[in-house]
Amino acid sequence: MGCETMNILHAAAQQGDTPDGLRKEFFSHVPDRLWNDWRWQMRNRVRTVEQLSQYLPLSHEQQEQLSFVTAKYPLSITPYYLCLMNPEDPDDPIRRQAVPAIEETALCGFGNEDPLAEAELSPVPGLVHRYPDRALIITSNICPVHCRHCNRKRQWRQGPWIQTDRALAPMLDYIKNTPHIRDVILSGGDPLTFATGRLERIISALRNIAHVEIIRIGTRYPVTLPQRITVELCAMLTKYGPIWVNTHFNHPRELTPEAAAACQRLLRAGMPVNNQCVLLRGVNDTLEVQEALCRGLLKINVRPYYLFHTDDVQGTEHLRTPVEAGIAIMAGLRGTVSGLGLPTYVVDLPGGGGKVPLQPDYLISGSDSEYIFRNHKGKICRYRNPSG
Ligand SMILES: *Cc1c(COP(=O)(O)O)cnc(C)c1O
Numbered sequence: 001m002g003c004e005t006m007n008i009l010h011a012a013a014q015q016g017d018t019p020d021g022l023r024k025e026f027f028s029h030v031p032d033r034l035w036n037d038w039r040w041q042m043r044n045r046v047r048t049v050e051q052l053s054q055y056l057p058l059s060h061e062q063q064e065q066l067s068f069v070t071a072k073y074p075l076s077i078t079p080y081y082l083c084l085m086n087p088e089d090p091d092d093p094i095r096r097q098a099v100p101a102i103e104e105t106a107l108c109g110f111g112n113e114d115p116l117a118e119a120e121l122s123p124v125p126g127l128v129h130r131y132p133d134r135a136l137i138i139t140s141n142i143c144p145v146h147c148r149h150c151n152r153k154r155q156w157r158q159g160p161w162i163q164t165d166r167a168l169a170p171m172l173d174y175i176k177n178t179p180h181i182r183d184v185i186l187s188g189g190d191p192l193t194f195a196t197g198r199l200e201r202i203i204s205a206l207r208n209i210a211h212v213e214i215i216r217i218g219t220r221y222p223v224t225l226p227q228r229i230t231v232e233l234c235a236m237l238t239k240y241g242p243i244w245v246n247t248h249f250n251h252p253r254e255l256t257p258e259a260a261a262a263c264q265r266l267l268r269a270g271m272p273v274n275n276q277c278v279l280l281r282g283v284n285d286t287l288e289v290q291e292a293l294c295r296g297l298l299k300i301n302v303r304p305y306y307l308f309h310t311d312d313v314q315g316t317e318h319l320r321t322p323v324e325a326g327i328a329i330m331a332g333l334r335g336t337v338s339g340l341g342l343p344t345y346v347v348d349l350p351g352g353g354g355k356v357p358l359q360p361d362y363l364i365s366g367s368d369s370e371y372i373f374r375n376h377k378g379k380i381c382r383y384r385n386p387s388g
Contacts, residue, residue: 008260008300023083026055035079038221038228042144046077052099056087069100073315074156076146081224084253093251093283096319098145103318111314113154117352126163127171130352133182137171139163139202140189145224147248149278149319151311155189162193165201172205179211187218192228200236207240215240220248222273226262234269245273246305250284252292260300267301274305277343279326280319287332294333294341304343309358311348323347323358331360335376 027035034040046052049066052075058066066075077098084094118128118138128136140162141155150156163171175181184206191199206212217237221228222245237243245266249255263273275297277284284290294304307329310320326345333342346355364372364380371383 005261005264008264022055022085022087023079027079027083030079036227038225038230041078041080041225041227044079045144046079046082047075049075049100052077055082056085056095056099065102066100069102069104072157073100073104073148073153074146075100076144078144078225080227080258081145084256091282093289094253096283097147097149097250097280100148101318104148104315107317108314110317111312112350113314115312115350116151116348117350118152121352124170124174126167127174129174129178129181130354132180134185135175135178135181135183136185136187137163137168137191138188139186139191140193142193143188143190143220143224144193144228145220147220149280149310149313149316151313151316152189153313153315162189168202172209175206175212176209182211182213183216184212184214185216185218190219190221191217192219192221192233196230196233196236199233200240203237203240203243214242214244216244216246217271218246218248218276222247222259222262222266223249223254226256226258229262229265231265234265234271237266237271238269241270243271245271246276247273247302248277249275249293249297249302250277250280251289252296255293255296255300263300263302273302275302275343276306276308277304278308278310279321279329279345280310281321283319285321285325285329287329290329290333291337294337294343298338298341304341306355307343307345309345309347312350327358327360330358331376334360 046055049058049063049070052058052066053063081094081098086092089095121128121130123129126138128138130136138152141152141158142160142162146156175184186202194202203215206215247263249259266273277293279285284293290307297304307326309323309326310316330342330345345358347358348355362373362375364374366372366385368387369385371385373381373383375381
């Protein structure tokens with residue numbers, strides 16, 4: 001192992017000071033060989049409230065409520081991700097992202113099933129084409145962990161599916177016949193749920209289309225099941241670059257040595273790893289948490305790319321914050337965190353309007369001769385505007 005990798009793992013071990021109580025208490029009989037096998041983790045996901053109650057203290061009433069919720073929005077948690085939770089804390093930020101909450105159904109009057117109108121923007125089923133140069137493929141609806149804030153929650157109740165070759169063929173044809181598509185995003189569900197061989201067939205088919213310049217993989221495996229990022233997977237992906245990986249860390253406690261090592265394997269195989277964080281109430285809606293997350297990501301060579309305002313998705317109202325919360329966080333990050341660690345805060349507009357960046361107002365006024373700015377400390381500064 002290289003020195004740099006050691007440093008990164010060491011940094012991750014320091015920041016991801018997660019309570020490992022659950023692993024010791026419930027999984028000490030599982031040998032590391034199995035624990036580190038992503039297929040074992042997938043097979044042993046927590047899928048029912050009854051199973052969950054073995055690990056977390058849940059009252060009888062809570063169990064009944066959660067069963068009601070999971071009938072609409074099923075539950076799935078890998079043992080690895082479960083063990084990042086502090087079982088004593090009902091407001092634990094990892095728990096809030098993965099354990100169902102009664103508000104998912106109680107507040108279902110808010111929001112929309114498909115706020116981004118993905119169904120309308122699909123020229124062929126499964127492919128979303130919103131920007132001229134970019135196309136997004138929904139590869140499956142399967143993820144190791146069902147994030148409670150998922151903006152494709154509507155697809156969970158269909159039961160697990162993965163796109164067949166027959167369903168993928170028209171998507172590939174569409175991309176082939178649309179020469180202005182330069183960037184294809186594999187999304188989901190999680191595209192790394194595919195067996196590596198099957199994923200290779202899709203990626204190599206995309207690589208054979210001359211106008212497809214880059215391929216992106218949107219995956220939360222580095223966070224929820226980092227063991228999936230095997231040497232074998234990376235060796236396959238490295239053949240088809242440029243591939244960019246976008247992942248989804250939301251809290252510094254997710255930056256474990258395992259997660260850092262997974263990102264490191266991707267980076268060494270030539271894939272830049274960028275982070276798409278979602279601003280979530282009670283998870284990461286404070287400056288302190290965002291600062292720790294952004295700094296922590298830089299320490300493992302992952303670039304904060306987007307901070308998403310939570311979409312107006314039915315069943316996620318309890319996790320949403322006002323837009324101002326995100327702007328205030330961005331104001332606090334500017335000037336205190338390396339510019340490399342500053343994500344772009346975006347709202348994804350309903351109806352497929354697209355992503356709009358938001359930031360504090362630094363420009364107070366401007367004229368032909370002078371601009372007036374407010375800097376990150378609130379100081380007003382004048383700037384001479386050269387004549388045009
Ligand atoms: C977010 C998104 C993209 C990619 O947007 P970038 O700003 O390039 O990251 C592409 N297509 C769809 C449908 C999207 O939602």
